[in-house]
Each structure stands twice: as structure tokens, then as C-alpha cells.
Amino acid sequence: METPSLPLAPPADSPGCVLFVDDEAPILSAVRRLLRPLGHRVLLAESGAAALELLAAEEVDLVVSDMRMPHMDGAQFLEQVRQRWPRVQRMLLTGYADIGSTIAAINRGEIHRYIAKPWDDQDLLLAVREGLSRRRLEQENQRLTALTQAQNAELAKANADLEARVKARTAEIEQVNGMLEQAYAQLEDNFLLSMDVFAGLLELRQVGAAGYSRQVATLARSIAETLKLPARDVQDVYVAGLLHEIGKISLPDGMLNKPFSALTSEEQVRYRRHALAAESALMPLASLQRVARLVRMQQERFDGNGFPDGLAGDDLPMTAQILALASEFRALAEGRLSVRRPTEKEAVQVIVGLAGSHFSHAVVQAFKDVLAREAARNNDRLIEASALRVGMVLARDLLSPKGSLLLAAGFRFDPRVVRQIHEFIRREGGKLTLYVRADEPGTEAEASSEPETIA
Numbered sequence: 001m002e003t004p005s006l007p008l009a010p011p012a013d014s015p016g017c018v019l020f021v022d023d024e025a026p027i028l029s030a031v032r033r034l035l036r037p038l039g040h041r042v043l044l045a046e047s048g049a050a051a052l053e054l055l056a057a058e059e060v061d062l063v064v065s066d067m068r069m070p071h072m073d074g075a076q077f078l079e080q081v082r083q084r085w086p087r088v089q090r091m092l093l094t095g096y097a098d099i100g101s102t103i104a105a106i107n108r109g110e111i112h113r114y115i116a117k118p119w120d121d122q123d124l125l126l127a128v129r130e131g132l133s134r135r136r137l138e139q140e141n142q143r144l145t146a147l148t149q150a151q152n153a154e155l156a157k158a159n160a161d162l163e164a165r166v167k168a169r170t171a172e173i174e175q176v177n178g179m180l181e182q183a184y185a186q187l188e189d190n191f192l193l194s195m196d197v198f199a200g201l202l203e204l205r206q207v208g209a210a211g212y213s214r215q216v217a218t219l220a221r222s223i224a225e226t227l228k229l230p231a232r233d234v235q236d237v238y239v240a241g242l243l244h245e246i247g248k249i250s251l252p253d254g255m256l257n258k259p260f261s262a263l264t265s266e267e268q269v270r271y272r273r274h275a276l277a278a279e280s281a282l283m284p285l286a287s288l289q290r291v292a293r294l295v296r297m298q299q300e301r302f303d304g305n306g307f308p309d310g311l312a313g314d315d316l317p318m319t320a321q322i323l324a325l326a327s328e329f330r331a332l333a334e335g336r337l338s339v340r341r342p343t344e345k346e347a348v349q350v351i352v353g354l355a356g357s358h359f360s361h362a363v364v365q366a367f368k369d370v371l372a373r374e375a376a377r378n379n380d381r382l383i384e385a386s387a388l389r390v391g392m393v394l395a396r397d398l399l400s401p402k403g404s405l406l407l408a409a410g411f412r413f414d415p416r417v418v419r420q421i422h423e424f425i426r427r428e429g430g431k432l433t434l435y436v437r438a439d440e441p442g443t444e445a446e447a448s449s450e451p452e453t454i455a
């Protein structure tokens with residue numbers, strides 16, 4: 001039995017062909033200069049119509065299109081690219097903070113990435129490299145799939161006395177399938193990474209919010225895993241945590257940077273509706289339907305006194321309770337709900353007190369279990385800054401009351417830094433707590449108090 005000939009794939013070091021579409025000639029010139037050292041074949045077009053003509057005549061791997069162009073905008077152009085050349089990688093380049101246009105491009109053109117103008121040169125180069133890598137990966141997958149199909153056809157015709165050869169071919173097919181599964185897993189990882197990046201972009205508007213959505217998502221995922229929810233529910237609650245604040249993009253900066261208790265009654269009503277705005281933004285995306293529903297329910301309560309639908313008891317999914325708890329806890333700990341920012345221990349006590357009203361007892365218990373495991377794993381101790389002593393080792397990143405990084409985990413405190421921390425607290429006002437390693441010499445004697453055990 002002869003091995004079938006394989007479809008030819010482009011060389012692994014092929015530079016690839018990139019088409020940039022923008023109605024501004026200086027932008028196109030800048031792109032050409034930026035990509036010239038990489039050796040990529042670069043095509044330029046000043047309109048969607050001109051770009052379509054180039055696509056019909058040239059073998060293009062990646063298209064990067066501006067959003068705002070006359071006659072045919074980026075969403076319309078990328079939609080035609082998807083319909084006529086579906087395997088070409090598609091990216092959107094725009095300088096307008098227009099979520100509606102971005103969502104239109106995602107829905108109609110099924111873009112693979114969004115790049116903001118003005119861009120960072122290294123970010124743009126990285127995006128181009130990743131887009132071309134995905135294109136080569138898809139081409140290789142097509143080649144491997146064709147190989148698998150050809151081998152299966154030959155094996156179906158093989159004689160019974162060729163059992164040994166059949167087993168060898170089967171092993172080869174399993175190896176190919178494993179490669180395909182790995183490729184699909186990588187695509188899923190890229191999806192989660194894209195959600196993470198998008199959440200990070202939204203946080204840029206809010207002072208001290210860097211990493212906030214990721215913290216909510218990580219805590220929600222840990223609670224879901226503790227409750228042994230299905231893998232799909234675990235991923236849904238994680239993605240919902242990343243995107244649960246997307247509706248705040250329409251709120252003014254003045255509202256975003258004030259605690260909820262400091263808002264006027266009218267502002268509070270508007271603020272509460274961000275969950276509905278987020279659901280509306282996500283619903284057009286077929287892959288995020290379940291996530292959109294979770295985001296809608298983030299302000300619901302277990303006792304039925306929540307917003308917007310008053311769901312209660314079994315009508316309120318456990319995944320929605322998990323998202324609500326994780327968001328509530330991180331908002332408390334970050335000082336988003338009240339003018340006075342509580343300590344993390346105080347925030348935990350508040351959440352525990354909401355069992356049976358805001359959240360079911362099972363979800364609150366899972367939350368406590370997560371914190372207990374984390375404390376046991378990290379062997380950290382929570383102390384007030386006033387109890388800080390020379391020689392202690394910082395167990396977690398130290399943030400100011402405004403959310404800026406002061407010191408990274410692993411730092412050993414010397415007399416100068418201890419003095420600076422105390423002066424910082426006196427100057428800024430308020431409390432500052434930090435985690436130190438409990439297993440370091442002197443920590444047991446110097447720490448002011450033991451954190452309460454979560455029972």
C-alpha cells in the first residue's frame with residue numbers, strides 16, 4: 001500500500017504576505033517602513049475596493065484594515081474578506097473608541113484581533129507575527145487533515161492479512177489527531193487570552209483597576225472548581241469574570257473613580273444598569289451567549305431582592321452567585337463600594353455575613369474553602385503596616401490605597417524601607433495591610449495579631 005502524496009505546505013520560514021488597508025497614505029508608508037526589516041511581502045491599499053482587487057490577484061495571508069474609511073468601512077470590508085477568502089487572517093486597526101463598530105467588525109468580519117491606533121510598534125509587529133503564525137498553523141492542519149483522510153481511505157481498502165500495517169497506520173493517525181487536538185487547545189487558549197487582553201483595555205480608564213477583572217475571574221473559577229461544577233460552567237464563570245464590567249465603558253470617568261456609596265442616587269441607578277449594557281454588548285457573539293446571561297445576573301441576590309429580574313433560590317444559577325460573590329468581595333477589598341476601604345479580613349467577614357441573603361450557604365462555604373487553601377498554600381500572614389518589622393519578607397505584592405504597586409512579593413524589609421512605609425501611611429492617610437511570610441525568622445514574634453481562622 002503506497003503512502004499518498006501530501007498537499008504541499010508553505011515553508012516554515014516563509015515570510016508571508018500582509019495586506020494593510022487604510023485611507024491615510026502616511027499610515028501606509030509608516031507600516032511599510034516598520035515591516036521592511038522583517039522581510040514580509042507587504043501590499044498596501046487606500047480603500048476597501050482596491051484591497052478586494054489585490055486579494056483577487058494575490059496570495060494574501062493576513063489582512064489588517066482600518067475601521068473608519070469612506071465608501072466601505074472596515075466592518076463591511078472584512079465581512080467580504082471572510083465570505084470570499086475565509087482562511088485569510090483578519091485584524092481591525094482603528095483609533096476610535098467605538099465599541100459598536102468593534103462589535104460589528106467582530107460579528108460581520110469575525111476578526112481575529114483588535115489593534116488600537118496609535119499603535120505601539122512592537123505590539124503591531126507581534127500581532128503580525130502571531131497572525132501569520134496562525135495562518136501557517138491552519139495550512140499545516142489542512143495538510144495533516146488531508147493526510148489523515150487519505151490514509152483512512154487506504155486502510156478501509158486494506159486486506160485482513162495486513163493487520164500489522166493497519167495497526168501502524170492507526171498509531172500514525174492517532175498521533176496526527178493528537179496534534180490537531182493540541183492545535184484546537186491552543187486556539188482555545190488564544191480565545192481566553194483575547195478576553196483577558198480586552199478586559200485589561202477596559203481597566204485602563206479606572207484608577208488603580210489594573211488586574212481587577214482578572215482577580216474576579218480567578219476567584220470565581222476557584223470557587224466553581226471547589227464546587228466541582230462542569231468544566232464548561234467553570235470556563236463560563238471565568239470569562240464572565242473577565243468581561244463583567246464591559247458595560248461600564250459607557251459610564252463617565254467621574255463615576256468610575258468614585259466608590260458606589262459616594263454616588264448620587266441618580267448615578268447609582270445608572271451604575272446598576274451596567275450589567276444590562278454588558279449583556280447587550282455580548283449577546284450578538286454566539287460563543288458568549290451563556291457568559292452574557294451570567295453577566296446580566298451579577299447583581300441578583302439569593303433571597304430575590306436583586307437586580308434586574310429578582311431571581312431567587314434555585315432560579316438563580318450557582319454560576320451567577322459565584323460571579324456575584326467574587327465581584328462583591330474584590331469590590332469590597334479594593335474600596336469600590338465605600339469611602340472607607342476595609343481590610344481584606346473585614347471584606348471576608350462581610351461576605352460571610354451575606355450567606356443566606358445575597359448568596360447560598362454552599363457558595364459562601366466554597367469561598368471560605370478557597371481562602372483557607374490559599375492561606376495554607378502560601379503560608380502568609382496579614383498584618384497592619386504599623387506592625388511591620390525589619391527582616392520580614394513580603395509574601396504578596398504591596399499596593400497603595402489607590403492601587404499602585406509599592407513593592408513586589410519576595411522583598412525583605414530593611415530599616416530604610418520600613419521607615420518609608422510608615423511615612424507613606426502618615427502622608428496618605430488610611431490603613432494599609434500587607435502579607436508577610438509566616439515561616440521567616442522573627443515574623444511570629446513581631447506580627448501584631450493572627451488572622452482569624454475561617455471556620
